[in-house]
Amino acid sequence: MIERPESPRRGGHWYLLTGLLIGLALGLVYAWKISPVRYVDTDPAALRADFKDQYRLTIASAYLATGNLARAQARLALLQESDPLQAINDQAQRWLGQGKPAQEREALLALASALRQSQPAAVSSPSLPNEPSLPAQPGATDSLTPSASGRASSAQTPSPSATPTRTRLPPASPTPRPTHTPTPTPGAPFRLSSHQTICDPALPEGLLQIEVRDGSGKAIAGVEIVITWQGGEEHFFTGLKPEMGNGYADYQMTPGVLYALRLLPASTLVTDLSAPSCNDQGTEYWGGLRLIFEQR
Amino acid sequence: MWRWIGFLLAVAAGIGLGLLYGWVISPVQYTDTAPDTLRADYRADYVLMVAEIYHHEHDPSLAAQRLAFLGSEAPSRIAAEGLDFALQHGYAPADVAMLQELAWALLTWQPAAGGVP
Numbered sequence: 001m002i003e004r005p006e007s008p009r010r011g012g013h014w015y016l017l018t019g020l021l022i023g024l025a026l027g028l029v030y031a032w033k034i035s036p037v038r039y040v041d042t043d044p045a046a047l048r049a050d051f052k053d054q055y056r057l058t059i060a061s062a063y064l065a066t067g068n069l070a071r072a073q074a075r076l077a078l079l080q081e082s083d084p085l086q087a088i089n090d091q092a093q094r095w096l097g098q099g100k101p102a103q104e105r106e107a108l109l110a111l112a113s114a115l116r117q118s119q120p121a122a123v124s125s126p127s128l129p130n131e132p133s134l135p136a137q138p139g140a141t142d143s144l145t146p147s148a149s150g151r152a153s154s155a156q157t158p159s160p161s162a163t164p165t166r167t168r169l170p171p172a173s174p175t176p177r178p179t180h181t182p183t184p185t186p187g188a189p190f191r192l193s194s195h196q197t198i199c200d201p202a203l204p205e206g207l208l209q210i211e212v213r214d215g216s217g218k219a220i221a222g223v224e225i226v227i228t229w230q231g232g233e234e235h236f237f238t239g240l241k242p243e244m245g246n247g248y249a250d251y252q253m254t255p256g257v258l259y260a261l262r263l264l265p266a267s268t269l270v271t272d273l274s275a276p277s278c279n280d281q282g283t284e285y286w287g288g289l290r291l292i293f294e295q296r
Numbered sequence: 297m298w299r300w301i302g303f304l305l306a307v308a309a310g311i312g313l314g315l316l317y318g319w320v321i322s323p324v325q326y327t328d329t330a331p332d333t334l335r336a337d338y339r340a341d342y343v344l345m346v347a348e349i350y351h352h353e354h355d356p357s358l359a360a361q362r363l364a365f366l367g368s369e370a371p372s373r374i375a376a377e378g379l380d381f382a383l384q385h386g387y388a389p390a391d392v393a394m395l396q397e398l399a400w401a402l403l404t405w406q407p408a409a410g411g412v413p
Contacts, residue, residue: 015299015302015303015306016302016303016306017306018303018306019302019303019304019305019306019307019309019310020306020307020309020310020313021310022307022310023306023307023308023309023310023311023312023313023314024310024311024313024314024317025310025314026307026310026311026314027310027311027312027313027314027315027316027317027318028314028317028318029314030311030314030315030318031314031315031317031318031319031323032318036318036323039329039333040333041333041334041335041336042329042333042334042335043334043335043338044334044338046327046328046329047328047329047330047331047334048328048329048330049328051329051330051331051365054331054365055331055342055365058342058345058346058349058362058365059345061345061349062345062346062348062349064349064352065348065349065351065352065353066348066352075341075345078338
Protein backbone atom coordinates (compact mmCIF):
# COMPACT_ATOMS: atom_id res chain seq x y z
CA MET A 1 0.00 0.00 0.00
CA ILE A 2 1.37 3.29 -0.99
CA GLU A 3 1.15 6.04 1.63
CA ARG A 4 0.27 9.33 0.08
CA PRO A 5 2.03 12.33 1.46
CA GLU A 6 -0.10 15.20 2.74
CA SER A 7 -0.76 17.37 -0.16
CA PRO A 8 -1.68 21.03 0.15
CA ARG A 9 -3.65 20.65 -2.98
CA ARG A 10 -6.19 18.41 -1.28
CA GLY A 11 -7.71 21.21 0.76
CA GLY A 12 -5.97 24.05 -1.00
CA HIS A 13 -4.94 26.94 1.24
CA TRP A 14 -8.38 27.52 2.62
CA TYR A 15 -7.22 26.49 6.06
CA LEU A 16 -5.06 29.62 6.15
CA LEU A 17 -8.00 31.84 5.34
CA THR A 18 -10.13 30.00 7.88
CA GLY A 19 -7.48 30.53 10.53
CA LEU A 20 -7.18 34.17 9.63
CA LEU A 21 -10.91 34.72 9.92
CA ILE A 22 -11.12 32.87 13.21
CA GLY A 23 -8.24 34.94 14.53
CA LEU A 24 -9.82 38.13 13.26
CA ALA A 25 -13.07 37.30 15.01
CA LEU A 26 -11.24 36.51 18.23
CA GLY A 27 -9.28 39.74 18.00
CA LEU A 28 -12.38 41.82 17.47
CA VAL A 29 -14.22 40.12 20.31
CA TYR A 30 -11.29 40.89 22.57
CA ALA A 31 -10.89 44.47 21.36
CA TRP A 32 -14.53 45.41 21.36
CA LYS A 33 -16.04 43.29 24.12
CA ILE A 34 -13.47 41.90 26.53
CA SER A 35 -11.03 44.77 26.65
CA PRO A 36 -12.35 47.75 24.73
CA VAL A 37 -10.50 51.04 24.58
CA ARG A 38 -11.13 52.83 27.86
CA TYR A 39 -11.46 56.54 27.91
CA VAL A 40 -10.25 57.97 31.15
CA ASP A 41 -9.26 61.48 30.12
CA THR A 42 -12.36 62.68 28.36
CA ASP A 43 -13.38 66.26 27.80
CA PRO A 44 -16.70 67.88 28.64
CA ALA A 45 -17.88 67.76 25.03
CA ALA A 46 -18.14 63.97 25.31
CA LEU A 47 -20.42 64.06 28.34
CA ARG A 48 -23.86 62.56 28.17
CA ALA A 49 -26.61 65.12 27.55
CA ASP A 50 -27.89 65.21 31.12
CA PHE A 51 -24.36 65.63 32.46
CA LYS A 52 -23.85 68.46 30.00
CA ASP A 53 -26.95 70.10 31.42
CA GLN A 54 -25.49 69.86 34.90
CA TYR A 55 -22.14 71.17 33.69
CA ARG A 56 -23.88 74.08 31.96
CA LEU A 57 -25.84 74.87 35.09
CA THR A 58 -22.65 74.95 37.15
CA ILE A 59 -21.09 77.31 34.63
CA ALA A 60 -24.15 79.55 34.90
CA SER A 61 -24.14 79.43 38.70
CA ALA A 62 -20.44 80.26 38.78
CA TYR A 63 -21.11 83.15 36.43
CA LEU A 64 -23.87 84.37 38.71
CA ALA A 65 -21.47 84.19 41.63
CA THR A 66 -18.49 85.89 39.99
CA GLY A 67 -19.88 87.89 37.10
CA ASN A 68 -16.93 86.73 35.02
CA LEU A 69 -18.49 86.38 31.60
CA ALA A 70 -15.23 85.70 29.77
CA ARG A 71 -14.55 82.72 31.96
CA ALA A 72 -18.12 81.47 31.53
CA GLN A 73 -17.75 81.74 27.76
CA ALA A 74 -14.48 79.84 27.82
CA ARG A 75 -16.10 77.12 29.88
CA LEU A 76 -19.10 76.92 27.59
CA ALA A 77 -16.73 76.55 24.65
CA LEU A 78 -15.53 73.29 26.16
CA LEU A 79 -18.91 71.76 25.45
CA GLN A 80 -18.27 72.41 21.76
CA GLU A 81 -21.84 73.32 20.96
CA SER A 82 -22.58 75.18 17.77
CA ASP A 83 -24.76 77.71 19.58
CA PRO A 84 -24.14 77.85 23.33
CA LEU A 85 -26.78 80.53 23.80
CA GLN A 86 -29.41 78.38 22.17
CA ALA A 87 -28.32 75.42 24.27
CA ILE A 88 -28.79 77.46 27.45
CA ASN A 89 -32.18 78.73 26.34
CA ASP A 90 -33.27 75.22 25.45
CA GLN A 91 -32.15 73.94 28.82
CA ALA A 92 -33.94 76.75 30.65
CA GLN A 93 -37.09 75.94 28.71
CA ARG A 94 -36.83 72.25 29.48
CA TRP A 95 -36.15 72.88 33.13
CA LEU A 96 -39.10 75.19 33.34
CA GLY A 97 -41.26 72.37 32.07
CA GLN A 98 -39.67 69.94 34.50
CA GLY A 99 -40.28 72.22 37.47
CA LYS A 100 -36.62 72.60 38.41
CA PRO A 101 -35.77 75.12 41.13
CA ALA A 102 -36.33 78.73 40.13
CA GLN A 103 -32.80 79.80 41.10
CA GLU A 104 -31.32 77.30 38.64
CA ARG A 105 -33.43 78.67 35.82
CA GLU A 106 -32.54 82.18 36.86
CA ALA A 107 -28.85 81.36 36.71
CA LEU A 108 -29.27 79.98 33.20
CA LEU A 109 -31.29 82.96 32.09
CA ALA A 110 -28.83 85.41 33.60
CA LEU A 111 -26.01 83.81 31.66
CA ALA A 112 -28.11 83.67 28.51
CA SER A 113 -28.94 87.33 28.87
CA ALA A 114 -25.31 88.29 29.40
CA LEU A 115 -24.22 86.22 26.42
CA ARG A 116 -26.86 87.77 24.24
CA GLN A 117 -25.84 91.26 25.24
CA SER A 118 -22.16 90.51 24.77
CA GLN A 119 -22.54 89.09 21.28
CA PRO A 120 -22.17 92.33 19.28
CA ALA A 121 -19.10 93.27 21.30
CA ALA A 122 -17.55 89.87 20.73
CA VAL A 123 -18.03 90.14 17.00
CA SER A 124 -16.54 93.60 16.83
CA SER A 125 -13.52 92.71 18.92
CA PRO A 126 -10.75 91.26 16.80
CA SER A 127 -8.88 89.86 19.76
CA LEU A 128 -11.57 87.65 21.19
CA PRO A 129 -11.70 84.90 18.56
CA ASN A 130 -8.00 84.27 18.95
CA GLU A 131 -8.03 84.13 22.68
CA PRO A 132 -7.51 80.73 24.12
CA SER A 133 -10.33 79.25 26.08
CA LEU A 134 -8.81 78.66 29.40
CA PRO A 135 -11.03 77.03 31.90
CA ALA A 136 -8.16 74.78 32.86
CA GLN A 137 -6.09 77.84 33.54
CA PRO A 138 -8.45 79.89 35.56
CA GLY A 139 -5.88 82.43 36.50
CA ALA A 140 -5.22 83.16 32.89
CA THR A 141 -6.07 86.77 33.00
CA ASP A 142 -3.91 87.43 35.98
CA SER A 143 -0.42 86.55 34.92
CA LEU A 144 1.75 83.74 33.75
CA THR A 145 -0.22 80.58 33.98
CA PRO A 146 1.22 77.18 33.43
CA SER A 147 -0.75 74.60 31.62
CA ALA A 148 -2.92 72.35 33.63
CA SER A 149 -1.76 69.08 32.28
CA GLY A 150 0.75 67.78 29.87
CA ARG A 151 -1.12 64.64 29.08
CA ALA A 152 -2.01 63.75 25.59
CA SER A 153 -5.46 64.75 24.62
CA SER A 154 -7.62 63.94 21.71
CA ALA A 155 -6.39 65.76 18.68
CA GLN A 156 -9.65 67.45 17.84
CA THR A 157 -9.95 69.03 21.24
CA PRO A 158 -8.44 72.48 21.29
CA SER A 159 -7.53 72.01 24.88
CA PRO A 160 -5.73 74.85 26.55
CA SER A 161 -3.91 72.40 28.71
CA ALA A 162 -2.22 70.37 26.08
CA THR A 163 0.98 72.39 26.17
CA PRO A 164 3.17 71.39 29.07
CA THR A 165 5.04 74.67 29.10
CA ARG A 166 4.39 78.01 30.59
CA THR A 167 2.45 80.16 28.24
CA ARG A 168 2.21 83.89 28.43
CA LEU A 169 -1.33 84.82 27.73
CA PRO A 170 -2.39 87.99 26.03
CA PRO A 171 -1.85 90.58 28.75
CA ALA A 172 -4.51 92.81 27.38
CA SER A 173 -7.15 90.13 27.21
CA PRO A 174 -10.33 91.87 28.20
CA THR A 175 -12.10 90.26 31.09
CA PRO A 176 -15.44 91.98 31.10
CA ARG A 177 -16.61 92.61 34.58
CA PRO A 178 -20.22 92.31 35.51
CA THR A 179 -20.60 96.04 35.79
CA HIS A 180 -19.69 96.37 32.14
CA THR A 181 -22.61 94.29 31.03
CA PRO A 182 -25.44 96.49 29.88
CA THR A 183 -28.48 95.67 31.88
CA PRO A 184 -31.94 97.12 32.10
CA THR A 185 -32.43 99.76 34.70
CA PRO A 186 -32.27 97.67 37.85
CA GLY A 187 -35.29 97.79 40.01
CA ALA A 188 -37.24 100.16 37.78
CA PRO A 189 -40.87 99.10 37.67
CA PHE A 190 -42.57 97.90 34.51
CA ARG A 191 -45.61 99.69 33.27
CA LEU A 192 -48.30 98.21 31.07
CA SER A 193 -48.15 100.25 27.88
CA SER A 194 -50.42 98.23 25.64
CA HIS A 195 -53.25 95.77 26.14
CA GLN A 196 -54.64 94.31 22.94
CA THR A 197 -57.17 91.67 22.10
CA ILE A 198 -55.93 89.35 19.38
CA CYS A 199 -58.46 87.59 17.18
CA ASP A 200 -56.34 85.44 14.92
CA PRO A 201 -57.62 81.94 14.17
CA ALA A 202 -54.08 80.95 13.22
CA LEU A 203 -52.93 81.37 16.83
CA PRO A 204 -53.66 78.88 19.60
CA GLU A 205 -56.85 79.71 21.45
CA GLY A 206 -56.39 81.62 24.68
CA LEU A 207 -52.78 82.58 23.96
CA LEU A 208 -51.51 85.34 26.22
CA GLN A 209 -48.52 87.06 24.63
CA ILE A 210 -46.29 89.34 26.65
CA GLU A 211 -43.51 91.61 25.52
CA VAL A 212 -41.19 93.38 27.92
CA ARG A 213 -39.00 96.32 26.94
CA ASP A 214 -36.72 98.68 28.73
CA GLY A 215 -37.02 102.45 28.72
CA SER A 216 -35.36 102.70 25.31
CA GLY A 217 -37.68 100.14 23.76
CA LYS A 218 -35.15 97.32 23.76
CA ALA A 219 -36.49 93.84 24.52
CA ILE A 220 -35.43 92.40 27.87
CA ALA A 221 -34.84 88.72 28.42
CA GLY A 222 -35.01 86.95 31.74
CA VAL A 223 -37.83 88.98 33.27
CA GLU A 224 -39.88 86.84 35.61
CA ILE A 225 -43.63 86.95 35.11
CA VAL A 226 -46.09 85.75 37.72
CA ILE A 227 -49.58 84.80 36.65
CA THR A 228 -52.21 83.83 39.16
CA TRP A 229 -55.71 82.57 39.02
CA GLN A 230 -58.13 81.20 41.54
CA GLY A 231 -56.31 78.33 43.12
CA GLY A 232 -53.10 78.56 41.15
CA GLU A 233 -49.95 80.48 40.32
CA GLU A 234 -47.25 80.05 37.74
CA HIS A 235 -43.93 81.73 37.03
CA PHE A 236 -42.34 82.04 33.63
CA PHE A 237 -39.72 84.17 31.93
CA THR A 238 -39.19 86.28 28.87
CA GLY A 239 -36.55 85.24 26.39
CA LEU A 240 -37.25 81.53 26.37
CA LYS A 241 -38.44 81.73 22.79
CA PRO A 242 -35.67 83.76 21.22
CA GLU A 243 -37.14 83.29 17.80
CA MET A 244 -40.03 85.46 18.96
CA GLY A 245 -37.75 88.10 20.44
CA ASN A 246 -35.74 88.43 23.60
CA GLY A 247 -38.52 90.12 25.51
CA TYR A 248 -41.24 87.71 24.48
CA ALA A 249 -43.09 85.24 26.66
CA ASP A 250 -46.43 83.56 26.32
CA TYR A 251 -48.89 81.61 28.39
CA GLN A 252 -51.80 79.40 27.46
CA MET A 253 -54.94 80.64 29.20
CA THR A 254 -57.85 78.37 29.87
CA PRO A 255 -61.01 79.95 28.43
CA GLY A 256 -63.38 81.13 31.11
CA VAL A 257 -60.70 81.53 33.77
CA LEU A 258 -59.77 84.97 35.10
CA TYR A 259 -56.08 85.70 35.54
CA ALA A 260 -53.97 88.40 37.18
CA LEU A 261 -50.44 89.08 36.06
CA ARG A 262 -47.41 91.00 37.27
CA LEU A 263 -43.73 91.23 36.48
CA LEU A 264 -40.92 90.92 38.99
CA PRO A 265 -39.43 92.78 40.71
CA ALA A 266 -42.18 95.36 40.29
CA SER A 267 -44.85 96.20 37.79
CA THR A 268 -48.40 97.30 37.54
CA LEU A 269 -50.75 94.49 38.44
CA VAL A 270 -52.91 93.54 35.46
CA THR A 271 -56.13 91.88 36.52
CA ASP A 272 -59.21 90.40 34.90
CA LEU A 273 -57.32 88.81 32.07
CA SER A 274 -59.23 86.15 30.20
CA ALA A 275 -59.42 84.69 26.73
CA PRO A 276 -61.72 86.91 24.65
CA SER A 277 -64.45 85.55 22.47
CA CYS A 278 -63.84 86.12 18.77
CA ASN A 279 -65.89 85.56 15.67
CA ASP A 280 -64.55 84.64 12.28
CA GLN A 281 -67.25 84.58 9.58
CA GLY A 282 -69.82 83.25 11.97
CA THR A 283 -67.46 80.83 13.69
CA GLU A 284 -66.91 81.52 17.37
CA TYR A 285 -63.50 80.83 18.85
CA TRP A 286 -61.33 81.96 21.74
CA GLY A 287 -58.88 84.68 20.92
CA GLY A 288 -55.81 85.84 22.78
CA LEU A 289 -54.30 88.85 24.47
CA ARG A 290 -51.13 90.80 23.87
CA LEU A 291 -49.62 92.83 26.69
CA ILE A 292 -46.64 95.11 26.30
CA PHE A 293 -44.72 96.27 29.35
CA GLU A 294 -42.13 99.00 29.37
CA GLN A 295 -39.70 99.89 32.09
CA ARG A 296 -39.67 103.35 33.56
CA MET B 297 1.95 19.11 10.77
CA TRP B 298 2.92 22.14 8.66
CA ARG B 299 -0.69 22.59 7.93
CA TRP B 300 -1.48 23.00 11.62
CA ILE B 301 1.37 25.42 12.07
CA GLY B 302 0.15 27.46 9.13
CA PHE B 303 -3.36 27.41 10.53
CA LEU B 304 -2.21 28.64 13.94
CA LEU B 305 -0.08 31.35 12.35
CA ALA B 306 -3.09 32.47 10.36
CA VAL B 307 -5.16 32.59 13.55
CA ALA B 308 -2.47 34.68 15.23
CA ALA B 309 -2.32 37.03 12.27
CA GLY B 310 -6.10 37.34 12.36
CA ILE B 311 -6.04 38.16 16.05
CA GLY B 312 -3.43 40.79 15.37
CA LEU B 313 -5.52 42.30 12.60
CA GLY B 314 -8.62 42.20 14.77
CA LEU B 315 -6.89 44.00 17.60
CA LEU B 316 -5.47 46.55 15.20
CA TYR B 317 -8.90 47.21 13.80
CA GLY B 318 -10.67 47.19 17.17
CA TRP B 319 -8.18 49.25 19.13
CA VAL B 320 -6.66 51.55 16.54
CA ILE B 321 -8.64 51.81 13.33
CA SER B 322 -12.14 51.65 14.72
CA PRO B 323 -12.10 51.64 18.51
CA VAL B 324 -15.25 51.71 20.59
CA GLN B 325 -16.52 55.28 20.48
CA TYR B 326 -17.59 56.84 23.74
CA THR B 327 -19.87 59.79 23.23
CA ASP B 328 -21.98 59.65 26.36
CA THR B 329 -19.32 59.62 29.01
CA ALA B 330 -19.75 60.20 32.70
CA PRO B 331 -18.12 63.10 34.52
CA ASP B 332 -15.83 60.83 36.52
CA THR B 333 -13.88 60.18 33.33
CA LEU B 334 -13.06 63.85 32.81
CA ARG B 335 -9.43 64.74 32.48
CA ALA B 336 -7.75 66.11 35.58
CA ASP B 337 -7.66 69.72 34.41
CA TYR B 338 -11.34 69.71 33.55
CA ARG B 339 -12.10 68.16 36.93
CA ALA B 340 -10.07 70.85 38.62
CA ASP B 341 -11.90 73.55 36.73
CA TYR B 342 -15.23 72.06 37.73
CA VAL B 343 -14.10 72.09 41.35
CA LEU B 344 -13.10 75.73 40.88
CA MET B 345 -16.59 76.51 39.60
CA VAL B 346 -18.03 74.94 42.73
CA ALA B 347 -15.56 76.92 44.82
CA GLU B 348 -16.61 80.15 43.13
CA ILE B 349 -20.24 79.39 43.88
CA TYR B 350 -19.41 78.37 47.44
CA HIS B 351 -17.49 81.60 47.97
CA HIS B 352 -20.68 83.41 47.10
CA GLU B 353 -23.31 81.37 48.91
CA HIS B 354 -21.39 79.60 51.70
CA ASP B 355 -23.46 76.45 51.62
CA PRO B 356 -21.22 73.38 52.02
CA SER B 357 -24.14 71.05 51.54
CA LEU B 358 -24.89 72.43 48.09
CA ALA B 359 -21.20 72.44 47.26
CA ALA B 360 -20.99 68.77 48.22
CA GLN B 361 -23.96 68.00 46.02
CA ARG B 362 -22.32 69.75 43.11
CA LEU B 363 -19.06 67.92 43.65
CA ALA B 364 -20.88 64.60 43.65
CA PHE B 365 -21.14 65.21 39.91
CA LEU B 366 -17.50 64.19 39.64
CA GLY B 367 -17.92 60.79 41.23
CA SER B 368 -18.58 58.90 44.38
CA GLU B 369 -15.48 60.00 46.25
CA ALA B 370 -15.95 62.10 49.36
CA PRO B 371 -16.54 65.75 48.40
CA SER B 372 -13.70 66.83 50.65
CA ARG B 373 -11.34 64.55 48.76
CA ILE B 374 -12.52 65.84 45.36
CA ALA B 375 -12.05 69.42 46.58
CA ALA B 376 -8.61 68.58 47.94
CA GLU B 377 -7.61 67.04 44.61
CA GLY B 378 -8.76 70.18 42.83
CA LEU B 379 -6.74 72.31 45.23
CA ASP B 380 -3.65 70.14 44.75
CA PHE B 381 -3.98 70.46 41.03
CA ALA B 382 -4.36 74.22 41.25
CA LEU B 383 -1.30 74.52 43.46
CA GLN B 384 0.78 72.31 41.18
CA HIS B 385 -0.22 74.22 38.09
CA GLY B 386 0.00 77.75 39.34
CA TYR B 387 -3.58 78.88 39.36
CA ALA B 388 -4.15 82.51 40.23
CA PRO B 389 -3.93 83.24 43.96
CA ALA B 390 -7.55 84.30 44.13
CA ASP B 391 -8.64 80.98 42.62
CA VAL B 392 -6.40 79.00 44.95
CA ALA B 393 -7.84 80.91 47.87
CA MET B 394 -11.37 79.97 46.85
CA LEU B 395 -10.38 76.34 46.42
CA GLN B 396 -8.77 76.38 49.83
CA GLU B 397 -11.88 77.86 51.31
CA LEU B 398 -14.00 75.14 49.76
CA ALA B 399 -11.65 72.32 50.71
CA TRP B 400 -11.46 73.53 54.27
CA ALA B 401 -15.20 73.95 54.56
CA LEU B 402 -15.82 70.43 53.29
CA LEU B 403 -13.18 69.01 55.56
CA THR B 404 -15.06 70.22 58.59
CA TRP B 405 -18.52 69.76 57.16
CA GLN B 406 -20.69 66.99 58.54
CA PRO B 407 -23.35 65.83 56.09
CA ALA B 408 -26.85 65.53 57.41
CA ALA B 409 -28.36 62.07 57.54
CA GLY B 410 -29.28 61.00 54.06
CA GLY B 411 -27.16 63.71 52.50
CA VAL B 412 -24.17 63.42 50.25
CA PRO B 413 -21.60 61.11 51.89
